[in-house]
Each structure stands twice: as structure tokens, then as C-alpha cells.
Amino acid sequence: LAVTEDQELEFAHKGWNASSPELKFEAEQFFQCCGFEIANEGVRCSEIAACGESLTCPTCQGLLKGRINKAFNSAGGFGLFFSFTE
Numbered sequence: 001l002a003v004t005e006d007q008e009l010e011f012a013h014k015g016w017n018a019s020s021p022e023l024k025f026e027a028e029q030f031f032q033c034c035g036f037e038i039a040n041e042g043v044r045c046s047e048i049a050a051c052g053e054s055l056t057c058p059t060c061q062g063l064l065k066g067r068i069n070k071a072f073n074s075a076g077g078f079g080l081f082f083s084f085t086e
Contacts, residue, residue, distance in 0.1 A: 005065075005069060008068050008069060009061065009065065009068065012036075012061070012064065012068050013036060013037070013061070016036040016060070017036075021043050024042075024043050025042075025043040025044055025047075027060060028042055028043060028044075028045070028048055028060060029047075029048060031060055031063050031064065032048060032049060032050035032051075032057070032058075032063075033048070033050070033057055033058050033059055033060035033062070033063045033064075034048055034051055034057040034058075034059065034060070035059050035060065036059060036060050036061050037059055037061050038059065039051075039056075039057050039058070039059050042057070042060075045057060
């Protein structure tokens with residue numbers, strides 16, 4: 001089952017939208033980003049160290065894009081490996 005990069009980001013965006021504000025803020029703090037697609041739509045951007053008072057932080061989508069792609073590729077690789085071992 002092939003998943004395009006756009007589909008990967010769509011899945012991530014749906015997950016972000018379904019998350020509670022507390023979980024979003026935890027993710028923003030951990031990854032030092034704000035908002036998924038639009039930085040000023042973050043939970044409490046002024047509390048993120050990378051943003052500071054100027055609120056010029058990267059979006060979480062921008063920072064996570066490579067990680068999301070890697071996770072999908074890894075999951076596909078594991079699935080393929082185990083399909084051959086069965």
C-alpha cells in the first residue's frame with residue numbers, strides 16, 4: 001500500500017486536529033514549533049522557547065515533515081519484512 005507525502009501530511013493534520021489543546025502544546029514544546037500549518041494558530045506560542053516574544057517560530061508541519069515520512073517508510077518496511085516471514 002503506497003502512501004504519498006501529501007497523504008502522510010493529511011493523516012498527520014487530521015491527528016493534530018483531533019488532539020486536545022494540552023497534547024498540542026506538549027508537542028509544540030517538545031519540537032519547539034507552533035501551530036501545525038500556521039504558526040500563530042498554536043496553543044501558547046509565547047511560552048515556546050524557540051518562539052520568544054517575537055512569535056517567529058517554525059510550524060510543526062515544517063519540522064515534522066521528514067519525521068512523518070521516515071515513520072511511514074519504516075512502518076512499511078517492517079510490514080514488508082514480516083509479510084515475508086509468515
